[in-house]
Amino acid sequence: MEILGALTFLNTYTLAELEVGEHFLWKIGNFTVHGQVFLNSWIVIGLLVIASLAATRNIQKIPSGIQNFMEFVLEFIRDLVRNQIGEKEYRDWVPFIGTLFLFIFVSNWSGALVPWKLVELPSGELAAPTNDINTTVALALLTSLAYFYAGLKKKGLSYFKHYIEPTPVLLPIAILEDFTKPLSLSFRLFGNILADELVVAVLVLLVPLFIPLPVMALGLFTSAIQALVFATLAGAYIHEALVDHHD
Amino acid sequence: MFDFDATLPLMAVQFLLLTALLNAVFYKPLMKVLDEREDYLRSGDTGSKDKLAKAESIVKEYERQIAQARRESQDLIQKAQAEAKEITTTKIATAQQEVQSQREAATQEIEQQKAAAFATLEQQVDSLSRQILEKILDPELVK
Numbered sequence: 001m002e003i004l005g006a007l008t009f010l011n012t013y014t015l016a017e018l019e020v021g022e023h024f025l026w027k028i029g030n031f032t033v034h035g036q037v038f039l040n041s042w043i044v045i046g047l048l049v050i051a052s053l054a055a056t057r058n059i060q061k062i063p064s065g066i067q068n069f070m071e072f073v074l075e076f077i078r079d080l081v082r083n084q085i086g087e088k089e090y091r092d093w094v095p096f097i098g099t100l101f102l103f104i105f106v107s108n109w110s111g112a113l114v115p116w117k118l119v120e121l122p123s124g125e126l127a128a129p130t131n132d133i134n135t136t137v138a139l140a141l142l143t144s145l146a147y148f149y150a151g152l153k154k155k156g157l158s159y160f161k162h163y164i165e166p167t168p169v170l171l172p173i174a175i176l177e178d179f180t181k182p183l184s185l186s187f188r189l190f191g192n193i194l195a196d197e198l199v200v201a202v203l204v205l206l207v208p209l210f211i212p213l214p215v216m217a218l219g220l221f222t223s224a225i226q227a228l229v230f231a232t233l234a235g236a237y238i239h240e241a242l243v244d245h246h247d
Numbered sequence: 248m249f250d251f252d253a254t255l256p257l258m259a260v261q262f263l264l265l266t267a268l269l270n271a272v273f274y275k276p277l278m279k280v281l282d283e284r285e286d287y288l289r290s291g292d293t294g295s296k297d298k299l300a301k302a303e304s305i306v307k308e309y310e311r312q313i314a315q316a317r318r319e320s321q322d323l324i325q326k327a328q329a330e331a332k333e334i335t336t337t338k339i340a341t342a343q344q345e346v347q348s349q350r351e352a353a354t355q356e357i358e359q360q361k362a363a364a365f366a367t368l369e370q371q372v373d374s375l376s377r378q379i380l381e382k383i384l385d386p387e388l389v390k
Contacts, residue, residue, distance in 0.1 A: 031253035052273035095270040134254035
């Protein structure tokens with residue numbers, strides 16, 4: 001990274017710089033946290049909350065403006081969750097999966113659209129919260145907890161029977177699945193977003209301004225797709241835990 | 248790149264808080280609105296369906312009445328036509344009878360006149376033949 005960083009002095013005005021693995025660390029007691037991730041996640045959360053409040057401040061029967069837009073968003077989320085979980089039980093899971101989708105989507109796009117480089121931090125840089133492995137693992141673990149909760153709540157301890165059904169031979173694979181699910185969820189999102197930001201950064205570093213634009217557009221596309229994939233898979237996992245094998 | 252620290256649990260907690268917050272200010276109120284609108288539309292739908300059914304039954308009733316009226320008028324026309332035909336046939340028959348009787352009367356008269364004419368003719372023939380005879384033969388002989 002130092003070699004690439006050294007290249008930037010060729011540009012009279014530094015448009016981009018590569019910094020990977022550098023964090024704006026905060027210390028809380030004995031723990032350290034990545035400050036830039038939290039700063040940016042607060043911006044994302046603020047955006048979501050402000051949009052929600054603006055949409056529901058003055059609810060009309062015939063929607064218009066921001067309410068219309070947020071209803072469109074909600075219907076999109078609702079259809080997504082209903083398609084995954086099914087008509088009977090989807091309502092309880094709309095907030096969780098919907099928030100997953102919205103948070104990841106807005107995070108990804110904030111990383112792709114906003115030139116955070118203009119904000120000076122003591123170290124590290126602002127970027128999408130989802131390009132930090134901590135965020136994605138946190139979301140993936142929450143998804144795991146959610147589907148365990150869903151299964152246990154619906155079936156009690158007999159939920160664990162699905163490990164040995166239809167045959168105990170698959171027990172190791174069934175257990176392995178509980179680890180691969182959060183692992184694949186978190187690494188897929190983390191890898192995609194980080195890779196996208198790195199590609200854009202490298203291209204901007206090499207040929208500033210217009211050449212990276214198609215890649216940026218592609219980045220917007222993959223960002224949206226990744227949010228959709230994460231939410232859809234979360235829904236699918238929860239559905240898998242809810243579904244009755246005895247029917 | 249893979250440095251885990253307190254960011255992870257804090258982010259998880261923060262995300263759960265965000266879920267709860269959005270549930271309160273976004274999902275619940277808007278889901279309620281969507282459900283209410285769906286109910287409203289459904290009730291409006293059934294109401295309009297009722298009205299449509301009513302309108303259709305009314306249309307059917309009117310059509311039935313129209314059909315009945317048409318049948319009645321058809322009957323009336325047929326009856327009138329039959330009556331007219333009867334009247335014409337009777338009138339024609341009487342007229343024919345009249346003509347017949349008149350013709351018979353005329354023929355009778357003609358016969359009578361013919362007979363009368365023949366009678367006078369015969370008389371004239373008699374007198375003429377007598378005169379002829381008188382001229383040809385001797386009048387004395389004729390007597």
